[in-house]
Amino acid sequence: MSSISVQAEPILSVRDLKKHFGGKKTWSGAVSKTIRAVDGVTFTIYEGETFGLVGESGCGKTTLGRCIARALDPTGGEVVYAPKEGGAVDLASLKPRDLRPYRQDVQMIFQDPISSLNPRMTLLDIIGEPMVVNGLARGEEVKHRVGDLLERVGLRAEYMVRYPHAFSGGQRQRIGIARALALNPRVIVCDEPVSALDVSVQAQILNLLQDLQAEKNLTYLFIAHDLGVVEYLCDRVAVMYVGQVVELAETSDLFARPLHPYTEALMSAVPPANPRAARAPRLLEGDLANAANLPPGCHFHPRCGYCVERCRTEEPELREYSPGRFVRCHRAGELKLDGVAELAEADL
Numbered sequence: 001m002s003s004i005s006v007q008a009e010p011i012l013s014v015r016d017l018k019k020h021f022g023g024k025k026t027w028s029g030a031v032s033k034t035i036r037a038v039d040g041v042t043f044t045i046y047e048g049e050t051f052g053l054v055g056e057s058g059c060g061k062t063t064l065g066r067c068i069a070r071a072l073d074p075t076g077g078e079v080v081y082a083p084k085e086g087g088a089v090d091l092a093s094l095k096p097r098d099l100r101p102y103r104q105d106v107q108m109i110f111q112d113p114i115s116s117l118n119p120r121m122t123l124l125d126i127i128g129e130p131m132v133v134n135g136l137a138r139g140e141e142v143k144h145r146v147g148d149l150l151e152r153v154g155l156r157a158e159y160m161v162r163y164p165h166a167f168s169g170g171q172r173q174r175i176g177i178a179r180a181l182a183l184n185p186r187v188i189v190c191d192e193p194v195s196a197l198d199v200s201v202q203a204q205i206l207n208l209l210q211d212l213q214a215e216k217n218l219t220y221l222f223i224a225h226d227l228g229v230v231e232y233l234c235d236r237v238a239v240m241y242v243g244q245v246v247e248l249a250e251t252s253d254l255f256a257r258p259l260h261p262y263t264e265a266l267m268s269a270v271p272p273a274n275p276r277a278a279r280a281p282r283l284l285e286g287d288l289a290n291a292a293n294l295p296p297g298c299h300f301h302p303r304c305g306y307c308v309e310r311c312r313t314e315e316p317e318l319r320e321y322s323p324g325r326f327v328r329c330h331r332a333g334e335l336k337l338d339g340v341a342e343l344a345e346a347d348l
């Protein structure tokens, strides 16, 4: 795990970010339902840290990551970025032309490298084109830089004349990483970068990401549903449930003692450290709430084993439970919830 220095400065402050889909008139005059994919997310990411984002499929992680990288236009809220030269800019509200100088600072790596790599382009074009378009290099210099980048991510420079289909899944992810690095970014949104890979290859890619972070002082927003990967890699973690953050904490605190019943439920699906341990997995029951038709009160209440009357009617706020620890639950602190570390100890 990388550790951020105490003096680390905020590099991205996400404030009340929203991305709603739908809500538009259809051809028949009816209005389509509004899907609240991201619905008021607030957190700060510090320079050099790995900030994890977890939650079930469909809870809005990808949409949030894409809004932060401005691959999608947010519906509302702010993404305040601190450029190297000082000051602060709200990436969420900049017009495309004004966004251009900052776009290269925030890059993305995707889950499925093959669908994000143009099959008709050589690696030289895939990795070199952004350099040329952004005026970072031209001519022979592009080849040199692409060769260096390929070698840095563990591939051979001469592969630059080949096409993506000639490579394995792990190698393609290395190509995706080289492309993201081509513009010397400061922040990389890593959207499930290892979930499509074999376990042995996953470790190699995670090690590469860690080495690159140390070398280039990169900041990662790391989106994942595999809690084991998140525990290993992230400094802090935000847990999302239907478009909202329900808990945010330092990784070790979150895993040792979750404060939100949803976090506990996610963790109960993690295999115990001791495989012989007799532990009944308390799997998450019921389906993720519908982002187009949210339940009243706490959005998690229909699936929550700790639900009381207030949870059915009153929507909880995200509040700071202790310094740096945020939770959106009426009963936070009152409940004694199981974390992974505690379970592992109890199992021995």
Ligand SMILES: Nc1ncnc2c1ncn2[C@@H]1O[C@H](COP(=O)(O)OP(=O)(O)OP(=O)(O)O)[C@@H](O)[C@H]1O
Binding pocket: 021, 022, 035, 036, 037, 055, 056, 057, 058, 059, 060, 061, 062, 063, 064, 225, 291
């Ligand atoms: N372009 C779109 N139009 C309409 N709805 C969308 C669009 N993109 C995402 N959604 C909806 O927004 C919600 C959040 O989706 P998103 O892909 O961000 O979740 P996720 O947590 O990243 O899921 P996964 O892990 O499966 O990628 C879902 O209900 C999804 O159906």
